[in-house]
Amino acid sequence: MKVVALIYGDEAGWEALSDEEAKALDAKHRAFQESAGSKVLGGAELAPTRTATTVRIRDDQTLVSDGPFAETKEVLGGFYLLDCKDLDEATELVAELQEATTGAVEVRAAYEEES
Amino acid sequence: MKYLLLLNNDADEARSWRALSKDETRKVREQEIPRWNSLMSWMAEQGIEATGLELENPARARVVRVRDGQTVVTDGPFAETKEILGGYFLADCKDLDQAIELAQRVPLVDTGSVEIRPLVTH
Numbered sequence: 001m002k003v004v005a006l007i008y009g010d011e012a013g014w015e016a017l018s019d020e021e022a023k024a025l026d027a028k029h030r031a032f033q034e035s036a037g038s039k040v041l042g043g044a045e046l047a048p049t050r051t052a053t054t055v056r057i058r059d060d061q062t063l064v065s066d067g068p069f070a071e072t073k074e075v076l077g078g079f080y081l082l083d084c085k086d087l088d089e090a091t092e093l094v095a096e097l098q099e100a101t102t103g104a105v106e107v108r109a110a111y112e113e114e115s
Numbered sequence: 116m117k118y119l120l121l122l123n124n125d126a127d128e129a130r131s132w133r134a135l136s137k138d139e140t141r142k143v144r145e146q147e148i149p150r151w152n153s154l155m156s157w158m159a160e161q162g163i164e165a166t167g168l169e170l171e172n173p174a175r176a177r178v179v180r181v182r183d184g185q186t187v188v189t190d191g192p193f194a195e196t197k198e199i200l201g202g203y204f205l206a207d208c209k210d211l212d213q214a215i216e217l218a219q220r221v222p223l224v225d226t227g228s229v230e231i232r233p234l235v236t237h
Contacts, residue, residue, distance in 0.1 A: 004170060008193050044119055044205065045235040052232050053211060055218035057225040064215060068230055072194055081168070091179050091188055100181040106193040107179060109171040
């Protein structure tokens, strides 16, 4: 099954990382991707939430606002798309991420149409 | 430029969908198909390459934390908010304006929201 792992963390903390710490974190992600191998189908790192734009349409009017839709201390910083047997396997896998030790990783299965 | 478009459903609406029977769910989905199709053909016309995914019921989400070497798993979703992530598009758009135009065409934008997040490129 396809599982999306949403990586949440304290944005101020990420931005305060030194170059060295940021490089070390990148290296950890590369190591995670290597060890997870074909279980990693994709993923992305997101730019800071101040670059976010939120779009809504209400009463046929388009409303475009800067910033994420939810103002929270911990924000979505990136995600992985995983191919796992089940959510248990996904849980085990994401527990390896450094962000799981400082922030949180939400695992959500992809919707599969019931036949 | 690559953007992640987070498709957020209104939480109350999402809850009411889950109360629907299989047949009712199918009907609601069928009604949405023309709008999704027109979004897809618009993206094809614009030459926007995108992948996307719809997520399962957020009530089945899990939140994983590791503290002091212990894995702590709680029921999700991570954020209890008025809107709830229902899926995403990862789209390669010309610029933010094009991403906003795409967002306006997403069927749930008139009840929920579409949050556009640029990706970091290394």
